[in-house]
Amino acid sequence: MTATAMEQDGYNLRLYVAGQTPKSLAALANLKKLCETHLPGRYTIEVIDLMKDPALAQRDQIVAIPTLIRQLPEPLKRIIGDLSNAEKVLVGLDIAPS
Amino acid sequence: MKTSVRPRIVARDLPVIAKSPTGIDGLDEVTFGGLPQGRPTLLCGAAGCGKTLFAMTFLYNGAVDYDEPGVFIAFEEQPEDLITNVGSLSYDVERLIEQKKIVVDHIHLDRNEIEEAGDYDLDGLFIRIGFAIDSIGAKRVVIDTIETLFGGLDNQAVLRSELRRLFEWLKSKGVTAIITGERGDGTLTRYGLEEYVADCVILLDNRVHDQLSTRRLRVVKYRGTAHGTNEYPFIIDQEGITVMPITSSGLSHDVSTERVSTGIADLDEMLEGRGYYKGSSILISGMAGAGKSTVSAHFANSICAAGQRCIYFALEESPQQIVRNMKSVGLDLQQWVDRGLLRFSARRPNLYGLETHLAAMHREVKEFDPAAVVVDPISSLMGAGLAGDVHSMTLRLIDFLKSRGVTALFTNLGAGSAETATTEMQISSLTDTWLLLYNRESNGEHNRQLYLLKSRGMAHSNQVREFLMGSDGISLREVYVGPEGVLTGSARVAQEVRDRADRLLRSQDMERRTREIERRRREIAAQIETLKAQLVSEEGEMELLNLEGAAREDQRSADRIALVQSRSSKRAASSPSQPMTSRK
Numbered sequence: 001m002t003a004t005a006m007e008q009d010g011y012n013l014r015l016y017v018a019g020q021t022p023k024s025l026a027a028l029a030n031l032k033k034l035c036e037t038h039l040p041g042r043y044t045i046e047v048i049d050l051m052k053d054p055a056l057a058q059r060d061q062i063v064a065i066p067t068l069i070r071q072l073p074e075p076l077k078r079i080i081g082d083l084s085n086a087e088k089v090l091v092g093l094d095i096a097p098s
Numbered sequence: 099m100k101t102s103v104r105p106r107i108v109a110r111d112l113p114v115i116a117k118s119p120t121g122i123d124g125l126d127e128v129t130f131g132g133l134p135q136g137r138p139t140l141l142c143g144a145a146g147c148g149k150t151l152f153a154m155t156f157l158y159n160g161a162v163d164y165d166e167p168g169v170f171i172a173f174e175e176q177p178e179d180l181i182t183n184v185g186s187l188s189y190d191v192e193r194l195i196e197q198k199k200i201v202v203d204h205i206h207l208d209r210n211e212i213e214e215a216g217d218y219d220l221d222g223l224f225i226r227i228g229f230a231i232d233s234i235g236a237k238r239v240v241i242d243t244i245e246t247l248f249g250g251l252d253n254q255a256v257l258r259s260e261l262r263r264l265f266e267w268l269k270s271k272g273v274t275a276i277i278t279g280e281r282g283d284g285t286l287t288r289y290g291l292e293e294y295v296a297d298c299v300i301l302l303d304n305r306v307h308d309q310l311s312t313r314r315l316r317v318v319k320y321r322g323t324a325h326g327t328n329e330y331p332f333i334i335d336q337e338g339i340t341v342m343p344i345t346s347s348g349l350s351h352d353v354s355t356e357r358v359s360t361g362i363a364d365l366d367e368m369l370e371g372r373g374y375y376k377g378s379s380i381l382i383s384g385m386a387g388a389g390k391s392t393v394s395a396h397f398a399n400s401i402c403a404a405g406q407r408c409i410y411f412a413l414e415e416s417p418q419q420i421v422r423n424m425k426s427v428g429l430d431l432q433q434w435v436d437r438g439l440l441r442f443s444a445r446r447p448n449l450y451g452l453e454t455h456l457a458a459m460h461r462e463v464k465e466f467d468p469a470a471v472v473v474d475p476i477s478s479l480m481g482a483g484l485a486g487d488v489h490s491m492t493l494r495l496i497d498f499l500k501s502r503g504v505t506a507l508f509t510n511l512g513a514g515s516a517e518t519a520t521t522e523m524q525i526s527s528l529t530d531t532w533l534l535l536y537n538r539e540s541n542g543e544h545n546r547q548l549y550l551l552k553s554r555g556m557a558h559s560n561q562v563r564e565f566l567m568g569s570d571g572i573s574l575r576e577v578y579v580g581p582e583g584v585l586t587g588s589a590r591v592a593q594e595v596r597d598r599a600d601r602l603l604r605s606q607d608m609e610r611r612t613r614e615i616e617r618r619r620r621e622i623a624a625q626i627e628t629l630k631a632q633l634v635s636e637e638g639e640m641e642l643l644n645l646e647g648a649a650r651e652d653q654r655s656a657d658r659i660a661l662v663q664s665r666s667s668k669r670a671a672s673s674p675s676q677p678m679t680s681r682k
Contacts, residue, residue, distance in 0.1 A: 077211070
């Protein structure tokens with residue numbers, strides 16, 4: 001689990017994966033790269049492995065894997081896929097490309 | 099079908115597909131045991147066909163009756179809504195959830211909330227279903243409606259491959275699953291789910307005919323097993339789902355040799371003096387006003403009088419009206435209603451479709467457990483469905499009643515129209531006893547006649563009887579059969595009067611002729627007397643004559659002797675005997 005200090009306008013991100021699949025690993029790598037580029041120091045990433053905690057899948061309405069959820073800032077946003085399409089991820093997270 | 103297929107499989111000892119009973123009345127008969135165990139079944143149909151209720155019933159019955167916990171994956175409805183909705187079928191799902199026998203998981207997918215960025219799979223769904231299954235050890239799974247995925251996600255290629263994987267995975271989990279799908283245009287499902295679920299496909303349908311809707315079910319395919327291939331009507335009501343397979347009870351019901359009275363002594367007389375067979379079906383057809391209801395009421399009355407229960411399905415008249423009308427023929431039906439022996443079940447034929455009628459009847463019969471039912475008239479259900487439907491409904495009703503040993507009496511309004519004639523044709527073959535009531539017009543009046551067209555398994559009378567209704571009930575009179583033909587009513591009465599007059603005349607004539615002969619006989623006797631008297635007097639005359647003649651002869655001979663003597667005394671005065679001697 002990766003976590004950095006939160007800031008007021010920080011992004012609280014959760015990545016749901018199911019085991020160490022290539023897609024999961026790719027998604028995490030892509031996410032990290034993206035955040036470092038666009039949100040340096042303003043983000044937290046929580047990786048949730050549903051294999052370990054399957055009950056969370058129901059609680060958080062997860063269907064597709066991997067799923068990225070933007071908890072903060074409001075409103076809640078969902079992005080599914082291995083996040084290889086950086087442009088779409090940025091749109092999904094409401095991050096204006098800098 | 100059941101008997102011909104099953105034993106052969108068993109005899110050859112081939113692997114038989116294990117089946118999971120649905121517990122839905124009728125469906126298990128159609129599928130010969132239920133859905134394929136451990137495999138997914140596709141349940142498709144248009145919106146409002148009852149897919150969700152069907153699926154929930156499958157889970158509910160599994161949890162309650164077969165000790166098989168179930169998981170309901172709802173894509174469309176919120177769990178609360180779902181629970182409330184099936185609550186109308188008296189399913190207490192909430193309690194089962196508390197008892198950990200059912201899990202309801204709602205999967206929410208909103209395309210607007212989801213951005214797709216790259217490759218993904220549906221492992222999340224698998225994990226959720228898997229988790230739900232494992233949490234209660236579920237044996238049954240319902241996924242309702244998985245096609246929502248197609249609306250929520252863009253990548254069709256991924257979806258399709260994932261669905262294929264899902265069904266394989268469900269199979270590997272060994273759960274019996276129902277996947278519901280919306281009916282597509284020209285295809286069974288909109289997204290072609292039938293490609294993936296190949297083992298068993300059931301199609302639900304809701305058709306509207308004459309503003310009355312009828313739900314139907316058809317097993318489109320069921321791999322590796324025999325199944326009923328027809329469309330079977332089914333109903334959904336507060337008691338749940340009932341599928342009505344025509345062949346569900348086969349033709350193997352127990353038959354009874356017991357008899358039940360018709361309630362009309364004269365009619366009993368026509369049926370070997372003992373009435374109908376118990377558990378048989380009786381059809382009474384006739385025109386309006388021929389007395390069908392009255393015959394039915396007599397039957398109901400006699401059932402109740404024997405202390406047994408009877409349901410009177412009144413499709414044309416209100417119960418109060420029937421009770422009032424039957425008072426006029428001396429039947430007090432109200433007393434049986436008060437004692438709980440007679441139940442009137444009145445409903446308009448076009449209130450709902452045939453199947454609902456049938457189901458309502460089924461339920462009432464199951465609930466009240468009567469010895470007999472009366473459906474008056476069955477022909478009015480023509481308005482509630484197609485002719486063929488009425489036939490199959492009646493068939494199913496008769497089947498059902500026979501299997502319960504309930505004596506069933508149907509009346510059929512036959513006015514000679516094509517419509518009712520068809521009903522007659524269709525129903526009559528199903529019934530064991532068929533009474534025809536005529537209303538014949540002659541000499542300016544209508545007279546009722548009754549004729550026993552058939553009565554299976556007994557030596558019944560073949561006579562047409564005149565059917566009379568009086569304040570003390572029905573009586574049957576033998577019709578007048580004479581040189582004038584068959585006469586009824588006042589014609590019969592008139593003929594009888596004429597006959598009586600004729601008889602009187604004939605006997606008077608006889609008397610007159612007898613008297614005449616007697617008189618002549620006496621006359622002749624008198625003549626004989628006279629003649630006899632004449633004879634006697636003639637005989638007397640003759641005697642007198644004879645005597646006279648003899649006397650005259652004597653006198654003559656005496657005179658001659660005297661003459662001779664006088665002569666000889668002149669010659670010799672010897673004795674007068676001498677000439678006598680000399681003459682000798």
